[in-house]
Amino acid sequence: MIKIYSPASIGNLNVGFDVLGTALAPINGKLLGDCITIQSNQIFKLIIKGNFSFQLPKKIEQNIVWKCWHYFCKIIKKKILVLIILEKNMPIGSGLGSSACSIVSTLVAINKFCNKPLNQNKLIHLMGKIEGEISGEPHYDNVAPCYYGGLQLIIQENNLISQSIPFFKHWLWIIAWPGIKIPTSEARLILPNEYSKHTCIEHSRLLAGFIHALYTNQDHLALKLMKDIIAEPYRIKLIPKFITIKKKMLQLGAINFGISGSGPTIFMICDNKKIAIKITLWLENNYLKNKNGFVHICKIDTQGTRKIGL
Numbered sequence: 372m373i374k375i376y377s378p379a380s381i382g383n384l385n386v387g388f389d390v391l392g393t394a395l396a397p398i399n400g401k402l403l404g405d406c407i408t409i410q411s412n413q414i415f416k417l418i419i420k421g422n423f424s425f426q427l428p429k430k431i432e433q434n435i436v437w438k439c440w441h442y443f444c445k446i447i448k449k450k451i452l453v454l455i456i457l458e459k460n461m462p463i464g465s466g467l468g469s470s471a472c473s474i475v476s477t478l479v480a481i482n483k484f485c486n487k488p489l490n491q492n493k494l495i496h497l498m499g500k501i502e503g504e505i506s507g508e509p510h511y512d513n514v515a516p517c518y519y520g521g522l523q524l525i526i527q528e529n530n531l532i533s534q535s536i537p538f539f540k541h542w543l544w545i546i547a548w549p550g551i552k553i554p555t556s557e558a559r560l561i562l563p564n565e566y567s568k569h570t571c572i573e574h575s576r577l578l579a580g581f582i583h584a585l586y587t588n589q590d591h592l593a594l595k596l597m598k599d600i601i602a603e604p605y606r607i608k609l610i611p612k613f614i615t616i617k618k619k620m621l622q623l624g625a626i627n628f629g630i631s632g633s634g635p636t637i638f639m640i641c642d643n644k645k646i647a648i649k650i651t652l653w654l655e656n657n658y659l660k661n662k663n664g665f666v667h668i669c670k671i672d673t674q675g676t677r678k679i680g681l
């Protein structure tokens with residue numbers, strides 16, 4: 372029996388639409404992600420558990436875990452008879468890479484179970500393909516950090532999907548999911564197909580400057596450049612009271628604020644734990660729409676997908 376854990380992630384990080392993503396680890400030591408357990412069986416069977424299993428399609432064939440199994444069998448030209456248990460701990464359509472968590476944990480578990488017929492590069496390509504089928508377009512900013520951990524820059528060149536880049540270890544990342552759903556495919560459809568010359572130049576300046584600031588350890592410069600001019604202007608209407616909440620967060624001492632992936636999760640960066648706790652309490656009392664919503668103070672998870680327990 373093998374049990375694999377895959378962490379939640381933030382895509383875009385304001386300044387890198389589809390090209391920057393980070394894996395998350397709550398600072399209280401708890402796990403925030405999906406788990407897959409796999410063992411041999413006489414037939415293929417999928418059991419679904421976890422807090423957010425109620426959000427999943429009823430038909431097993433519509434579950435991406437089934438899709439991962441199906442593609443994997445096709446690639447290795449063998450029907451693998453296994454019992455898979457999915458612990459669906461990440462809410463769907465939250466902007467925290469819920470589908471990536473299920474895809475990455477499933478493929479890593481099946482590959483391990485079969486004595487690794489696919490190398491890391493083949494696996495990540497397959498993860499991106501399956502993620503792309505769900506959201507309408509391939510994007511690696513959730514699957515790459517979820518798989519490898521750390522802060523990932525998507526390269527997609529020379530057969531290389533992503534690379535780990537440096538990050539500021541003193542930054543705390545607060546994430547708040549209000550408890551409502553925004554399908555990634557819909558949040559992508561509201562974006563323009565084309566951007567002006569001015570926006571393209573500005574975006575290049577911000578992203579290139581941000582990466583430079585990371586490599587030269589200039590955290591103040593990085594924060595100044597961490598602006599979203601690609602998605603935020605169009606997606607704010609999907610996020611409850613975005614402008615008011617942003618103002619309040621900065622007032623309380625957050626040093627950056629943005630939409631996590633396609634939302635509605637928002638993220639705040641803090642460099643002070645006391646402020647992070649104050650922000651967390653405020654969000655718990657004012658941002659959550661129902662009892663499913665949550666707020667976590669996180670750091671960057673550097674391990675990515677891994678075997679746990681047993």
Ligand SMILES: Nc1ncnc2c1ncn2[C@@H]1O[C@H](COP(=O)(O)OP(=O)(O)OP(=O)(O)O)[C@@H](O)[C@H]1O
Nearest residue numbers: 434435463464465466467468469470473554555632
């Ligand atoms: N195991 C699974 N985990 C997550 N989504 C699944 C799973 N199986 C099937 N789905 C379907 O895939 C779609 C995932 O939607 P979407 O991409 O919006 O979610 P998401 O991955 O949570 O988004 P984000 O990457 O912004 O966090 C939903 O329609 C959902 O029903």
Ligand SMILES: N[C@@H](CCO)C(=O)O
Nearest residue numbers: 382389466512632633
């Ligand atoms: N980069 C993707 C992430 C989805 O979570 C988007 O913003 O659409």
